[in-house]
Amino acid sequence: MPVKWLLYWQPNAGISVNTQILTEISQCVESSINGVKGGRWKATLTFYRPITRDQSSQNDYPRDLMGVSLPEQPHKYYFILRTNRIVFEADTNIQSIMEKAQSYKARVALTFEGFQYQLGDFQLRVGKVALTSHAENLRGIAMEVEYLPLSSLEKSRQVMDDFVDILQEIVTSRSLPGHFTHIEPNFSEYGLSDQYSSQHTSLQYASVMTQLLTNQRN
Secondary structure (H helix, E strand, C coil): CCEEEEEEEEECCCCCCCHHHHHHHHHHHHHHCCCEEEEEEEEEEEEEEECCCCHHHHHHCCCCEEEEECCCCCCEEEEEECCCCEEEEEECCHHHHHHHHCCEEEEEEEEEEEEEEEECCEEEEEEEEEECCEEEEEEEEEEEEEECCCCEHHHHHHHHHHHHHHHHHHHHHCCCCEEEEECCCCHHHHCCCCECCHHHHHHHHHHHHHHHHHHHHC
């Protein structure tokens, strides 16, 4: 599976993320680096809390469960237990099973949604991050950078760094109030190898979600 980096927009101090910034970033991709616009993309990330009926059962269920739905894996659902450093794959019907079992309830859900762009060996996905229940409430801007020829994190690192630097220079030339940030989780803590997988993508989405929600509180 090709390597991906998930970036999020870090606005300058005192500046709020807005749709105008998202529009200008999309224009940068289309006009400045000639990205060919493709179809839409959408990923969702849900933070669950356990449904406990009495005090004795509180410790039976992990309290930091996250679920991720990715567009490239429409029949799969990915769970992350950050405290236990576990990420695993399940079929999408697990969500209905959880609902029927009344074991977990969705607490916060974020939707990552926008357009795809093809640029040589790179595929970009640029879009907004919003609460699923309030789609008009913009919480952030995300960009997924995928390098199609390589699936090794280490072998692709230099070319990904260089490409992101180019993107940053273009954004800076537009005098946009902020920059893109990439936080790479410690994949090895979750038992993941150098060969990229959807579990790697899920962890990146979880890290970005945590960062965006933290920024909103600050």
